[in-house]
Amino acid sequence: MVRICAKSVLWLSVVTGIVFALGGCKPASRPGASNSSGDIPVGVYLSFTGSTATFGESTFKGIQLATEEINAQGGINGRKIALHKEDDRSDAQEARSAVTKLIQRDGVVAVLGEVASSRSLAAAPICQENKIPMISPSSTNPQVTQVGDYIFRVCFIDxxxxxxxxxxxxxxxxxxxxxxxxxxxxxxxxxxxxxxxxxxxxxxxxxxxxxxxxxxxxxxxxxxxxxxxxxxxxxxxxxxxxxxxxxxxxxxxxxxxxxxxxxxxxxxxxxxxxxxxxxxxxxxxxHYSHESTDPAVQRFVAKFKQRFNGEVPDALAALGYDAANILFDAIRRAGSTDPTKIRDALAQTKDFPGVTGRITIDADRNAVKPAVILQIRGKEFKYVQTIQP
Amino acid sequence: MSRRQFWLWRLISVGAALAALLGANVLIISLRSTGWLDDYTYRVIMLCGINILLAVSLNLINGITGQFSIGHAGFQGVGAYTSAAFTVFVVSPWMRERGLQGTPTGDSALLIAGIIAGAVCASLAGLFVGIPSLRLRGDYLAIATLGFGEIIRVTILNIEQVGGARGFYGIPLLTTFFWLYLAVIVLLALSRNLLVSTQGLAFLAVRDDEIAAEAVGVYSTRIKVIAFVTGACFAGIAGALYAHFDGYLNPDNFRLDQSIIILTMVVLGGQGSITGSVLSAVLLTAVLEWLRFLPTITVGGRAFSPSELRMVFFSLMLILLMLWRQTGLLGRREFGWHVVRQYWRLLRT
Missing domain, CATH: 3.40.50.2300 (Response regulator)
Incomplete structure (x- = not known):
């Protein structure tokens, strides 16, 4: 009898485990996207764990800084930005799960991510299918934005x-x-x-x-x-x-x-x-040099250092910051949180003053922007010049 | 039981399984169309199915035959890439010429062609690896299979036609609930029937004591190769279904981590237990997703989101489970009608 009791306890716990696991996935009507008040949900999917964890961490700091700034100014049209972040374990399959969750459960109006082109390519078709704009901060492979008209990037291409x-x-x-x-x-x-x-x-x-x-x-x-x-x-x-x-x-x-x-x-x-x-x-x-004499860059570097204990922002952080700001700018110009209207506003981005240069989105949804040339001196990468497109 | 009775029961059980599958299929389709089941849940259900295929097929090698293989992701990769290449480069153009594409029949035929291609290639890979390396035992076999998995990944990485390191995209999305779970049912029936047959006893004998098995006339290498090829075949099918579910493949999907995850499912479920593998495949897939939903806790004015530590909780859960049950969730037992019957009797008394 004791044995059977132990068995039933085991079974009960296993069954509750499964019920819980599936129950966590209970369907919900898509919040946010259709609302016209409350916070604006924005999704972020990056690699916070796994082989390229540093990519995700760096990029997210940039996105976080941009979001905190805009929320401190009272948000966009009186509405604050709520970031929903998901980890993809540096894995393409997980990237797809993460983006599906962001769109279906959190009802995000736009998605920011990924760094690696392979994971951007994996997740982009889901954003395209659901008609949710996606901005990759730093995937440079030309194919990424060719997935469809909802996929953008703020970095230059190879x-x-x-x-x-x-x-x-x-x-x-x-x-x-x-x-x-x-x-x-x-x-x-x-x-x-x-x-x-x-x-x-x-x-x-x-x-x-x-x-x-x-x-x-x-x-x-x-x-x-x-x-x-x-x-x-x-x-x-x-x-x-x-x-x-x-x-x-x-x-x-x-x-x-x-x-x-x-x-x-x-x-x-x-x-x-x-x-x-x-x-x-x-x-x-x-993409960028933290030594650039551009005042916008210097302002960004100072703010970043203050927020993250003196850490100097790398190119990924700067691109994350720009990606978030371009999205916020598009939401403001769209005057709406309708994903399609945000997409249209994104496509019209022109001469946006980002920290990685003036950014214009072209007809192929790629960023037209300058690149910087760095020279290696000792252990440092010294800024040499900026080359315009 | 007479011969006739046996076949009657067999017919009834096959019919019942198919009826259950069709019923579930209709239910899923209607729930999806009414919006009760969103894409996310559907995705989790589908990934569960794919992981069940992988875990149960590895259980055939590791659990039932007792061979320690850690190259299962390699077979999955072979199946995924060959089936995707087959449908994209061979069958699709052929069907497009004849205007068969896009019709439900055409899609199903395309998927089946892809599955067969993936299964055949993965089985061949299993055979090629199995014949020389299955003379090895224990750790040595593990190293050989590990090497094989890496060879597959690096080979795919260097084939430009399937995208190399960039990944293979533009694979038609054909996998449906019905076909995936049909494969699951076939694999479950096959594994279960194997265990109750004379052939199956030979598999178990090889696991329990290879020398004794040889002494009573079991040709152990042959048994091991059969187990290896069958396991590889179903891993290939899982790969094919996965390729046509996600529409995107990357060589990184099939690195050692993936083999280890499949192995974890088998060990956690109880090596040798088919239902154990199913249970733990579902549990691991669903829990990993469920951990995304942990509520944010505010401690002393600072918001703390436990879902950021998702992988930590996940690993912790695995450690605790293994401490609690060294033999896995079900050990070598199976969950089936006999358990239900036992409980029914218990409830009545």
């Missing part, structure tokens, strides 16, 4: 970065002969290289060598020897920081003295750790 670096090399560095070393398996790297080559040759430059490598390769000496033989004035390596450091070190060992050029994939403190002083004086393009 092709633009390639063009920016070409412009910088031709016009500022005034080099004529450049070698390109691409990570062939990486969409990002291939995209940057393609547009770099196009723009650079259009500006009168010459690509003297084109070599490739694959992520995870330990040795690049064969490619570098060939590049050295072509005698370039600079080497464009649009890869991720993990390989760039090794490439630079091996190049210096082979006696290559020219500067390296790269994209935002270089943006990591680990870059200098891997390269030692091999990248000293090299340049890369990025």
């Amino acid at each position: 092709p633009f970065q390639g063009a920016v670096m070409a412009k910088f090399a031709a016009e500022t560095l005034k080099v004529k002969r450049v070698a390109v070393l691409t990570d062939v398996k990486n969409d990002y790297s291939v995209g940057l290289a393609k547009y770099f080559k196009e723009t650079f040759t259009k500006l009168g430059g010459q690509i003297v060598a084109e070599k490739s490598y694959s992520e995870g390769d330990p040795d690049f000496r064969a490619q570098l020897t060939a590049i050295k033989a072509a005698n370039p004035e600079a080497i464009f390596v649009p890869g991720y920081y993990s390989e760039v450091g090794t490439i630079a070190r091996q190049a210096r060992e082979l006696g290559i003295r020219v500067p390296f050029l790269g994209g935002d994939g270089w943006d990591s403190p680990k870059l200098v750790e891997g390269a030692g002083n091999a990248l000293e004086g090299s340049y890369f393009s990025n």
Whole structure:
């Protein structure tokens, strides 16, 4: 009898567990979206845990700061912003669950997220299907906004970065002969290289060598020897920081003295750790520099430091801040919390003064905005100049 | 029981299962159309189904045959990618030429074609991995399967046609409640029937004592390969259904973490217990989502949202459950009519 009692207790607890679990998912009529008073629900889905947890944390701080500012000013048209945030564990499947929950249960009028293009691509079709505008702060893959007319982004796309670096090399560095070393398996790297080559040759430059490598390769000496033989004035390596450091070190060992050029994939403190002083004086393009002399940037950096214990905002935080502010601006201009009207207002965003530059949304719902060029000096990334689109 | 009686009962149970499935299908469709069941709950129900398939098929390998495999996500990945590639690149263009696309019959045919492709490829993968590596035992087998899972992921990462690291998108959304749970019922029936058959006894013998089993004439490698191929086949089906449910695949979905999650479901449910695997698959899927709904608590003027610590609670729950029941929720027992009957008798006395 005691055994049976223990058994029934077990079963009861298991059954209640399931009932609770499913009960938590009880249907509710979509709140918020149809209301015309009360807080405006805005969804945020980011990776707060998992392999890219730092991406989510950084971006959310920017979004949080923007929201606190607008709420301190009394909100939009008298209504405050209520953020609903969901974690996606750095996983595409979870990203879809998180966005479905935000739209169906929290009744959000718009969604902010994700950083990684793969997760933005996974969740975007759900926003599109439910006709809820989604703004990705920092997914640079061109395909993300091609999902549909409700998907926006506030960062530039990969092709633009390639063009920016070409412009910088031709016009500022005034080099004529450049070698390109691409990570062939990486969409990002291939995209940057393609547009770099196009723009650079259009500006009168010459690509003297084109070599490739694959992520995870330990040795690049064969490619570098060939590049050295072509005698370039600079080497464009649009890869991720993990390989760039090794490439630079091996190049210096082979006696290559020219500067390296790269994209935002270089943006990591680990870059200098891997390269030692091999990248000293090299340049890369990025979304923003906290050293920019723009007063808007300085104001943002000061506020951010004050709010988060002296922490210096990185590019992701700045993009999160801009994404949230562009959304709030669109809600204000729409004069309504109807998702379709917000979408229309977003599409008309023009010359928005963001901390990552003046942002205009083009017909493909991508941001047209400047990029900054940074130079590596010691362990610091120093601001060099801003390049307009 | 005479032969005729046996087949009569078999017919009745198959009919009852199908009737229950059709009933549930009609219920789900009508609830969704009236708005009682929103997309979110529906998504959780569907993910439960996919996880049941994965857990029960791994249970066939780990629980019933006693082989420690941690490469199940690899088979799921093979099934998902091959079926998606098959429907997107082969069947869809063929059907578009003939104007069959978009019709309910066309969609179902497309899905079935995809499922078959995924199941066949995953089974072949199971066979290729199984034959050389199943001569290994215990930890060595675990390492071999782990390696296999990684090989699959890295291979997919390097195939440009299916999107590589960016992911594979634009897969038609075909998976419906009916087809998913039909697969679940088929797998449950297969596992259950295996356990009560002579063949099944050989599986259990291999699990309990491989040397003794060999001594009485059980060809253990053959049994292990059969278990491996069947498990891989259903993981492939789960992958195919998942691909056509989410419409987006990423190689990261099939990394080691996913294999570990499936393994957790099997261990938590009780290794060897089919209903245990079902129970824990549903429990883990639903609880992870339910933890998103924990209410915000205000402590001393500071709002604290416990759902931010969702993964902490989840892990804590797993630890407590394993401390409370080392053998898993159901141990090696099954939940079935006999339990209901027992309770009924208990209630009457």
